[in-house]
Amino acid sequence: ASAIRRLSSDDPNLEGTPYIDPDLGACQVCANLECMRVCPSGALKLVDSKFDIRMGTAQLQLETCLRTHGNECTLCVDRCPMGAHAILINSGGCIEVLDPGCIGCGMCQSACPTTPKAIRVEPV
Numbered sequence: 774a775s776a777i778r779r780l781s782s783d784d785p786n787l788e789g790t791p792y793i794d795p796d797l798g799a800c801q802v803c804a805n806l807e808c809m810r811v812c813p814s815g816a817l818k819l820v821d822s823k824f825d826i827r828m829g830t831a832q833l834q835l836e837t838c839l840r841t842h843g844n845e846c847t848l849c850v851d852r853c854p855m856g857a858h859a860i861l862i863n864s865g866g867c868i869e870v871l872d873p874g875c876i877g878c879g880m881c882q883s884a885c886p887t888t889p890k891a892i893r894v895e896p897v
Contacts (some may be wrong), residue, residue: 776800776879777808777817791816793828795879795894800828802854802878824858829877829896831860831870837891838868849881849892868892 776798782788791812793800800808802823809819820826831849839846840862849868853860858874860881870881870892877894885892 789814792896793879795882796890799879799883801880802826802876823855823876824874826876826878827873827897828879829894830872830875831877831879831881831892831894833868833870833892834889835867835891837887837889839887839891840867846886848884848886852880852884854878854880 776793777791777800778794778797780787780790780792782790791814806819806823806826809817835841847862850860850862855874855876855878858871860868860870860875863869868891877896879894881892882890882894
């Protein structure tokens with residue numbers, strides 16, 4: 774609910790633009806995409822489907838991922854609102870991010886228990 778923040782910038786073209794920091798609050802991908810409907814600046818454009826959202830793509834660091842070290846962690850997969858369209862456990866037992874299925878909501882990054890995060894969203 775408090776995922777969207779306003780950017781503070783010396784660049785007047787960027788000042789106040791919306792952004793999401795998954796470590797502070799990830800996008801939950803609401804069913805009605807309310808943020809797009811009520812955006813006061815028009816910066817968030819309404820899309821037809823959640824599958825059309827493009828904020829970024831999650832990138833996995835296998836060496837940091839708990840599954841690489843034998844832990845059965847599935848938090849990133851379990852929390853993803855896009856499900857197996859975006860992230861899954863592949864036949865080798867490793868986390869796999871699927872592009873273009875991943876929309877960059879950050880729920881996986883938010884859920885990841887490692888420090889540093891084994892999965893991070895790279896913005897578009």
